[in-house]
Amino acid sequence: MDEVLSAAFAAKEPWAFDDAYQRYGSLLYSAAYQVLDDREDARDCVQEALARVWRSPDSYTRARGALRSFLVVCVRNEAITRLRAKTRRLRVVERVAALPQEHAELGDVDVIERDRLRAALATLPAEQRRPLEMAYYEQKTHTEIARELDQPLGTVKSRIALGLRKLGAALGGGR
């Protein structure tokens, strides 16, 4: 079914957009929320990222891999762009108090998954874990990471790539 949906999405079949949103919406929302730490922003971010992908010709082709992972990364990138552009943060309570409803997917953190990620991160050597954390959690560019760690750009890039591959393999990425 993933294959059919990916092909239809690439061909811009209208049903594929709805189907992708239904199937991956929660995951995409979580991806945005992890970066933005704000429910409303995360909602807007998902909608904007999906609309952009859908509007752009050839934005998704089979050369970009699985549709699910492609959309997750698109949403994350949109979230990172938004975070970098943000000039100020509203206070937590004000934002939370204004929320119209709850989101089950946020209140339902999978403890086993979380522990699995912690354990997988802990197995990485520090020289791979630190730049990877800076890239993933702190949304820093590789140039910033190289400068902060005082390491050559090429070294930082290869350590991030190696760390990500090990982490992905430990978590079952690319099964």
Next chain:
Amino acid sequence: MSEHIGDDAALYALGTLDETERAKVESHVDACDACSRLLAQALDDVTAVVEAGVQSRMPLPASRSNWRRWFAPVAAAIVLAILPTAYLLQQNLAMHRAMVAESQAMERVATSPHRMVAFTGMDAKVMYGMHGSWYVVIVRNAKAPVDVAWMHDGTKTMLGKAEPHGDVALLYLPKSHRMDQLALVSNDHTMAQATLVY
């Protein structure tokens, strides 16, 4: 054909490339099967990390049982803080709204990426958001309210009192800036300090 993307596949998937670099990767993978597979793998790897939950930034506990011992009283204290909300609804609508906002904020705290560090000098910890947008000070075995202060530039700014609920005192602080040093204070005497890293 342009240069193979190599490590840039991971950087693309992590979102650390700029627009020009991204476009370069995209145009290359459209014409190179090997790099297309490399990129697909990197996208899957990042997706696996995203799926693995939102609280992973928390430092690893010393042991699983240790964390559970600590979590139970904190969870109980949070519940105790929320319970009076129903009663307050009848008594004071304004206060009720504030309590609801606080309980929702606490729920948000529990599901946000955060860190936790211990105070030296007392059985206390501070949980805080990675961007300094919120802080929760937790003091165990607290019989009375505990003053919490921000230490900066040689001065002490009082932030509020951690109020006891059961044997745990809590203070939730929504903030818009990072605080590097917090202290627990009694009668103008610093009882404990915590250094926060981001």
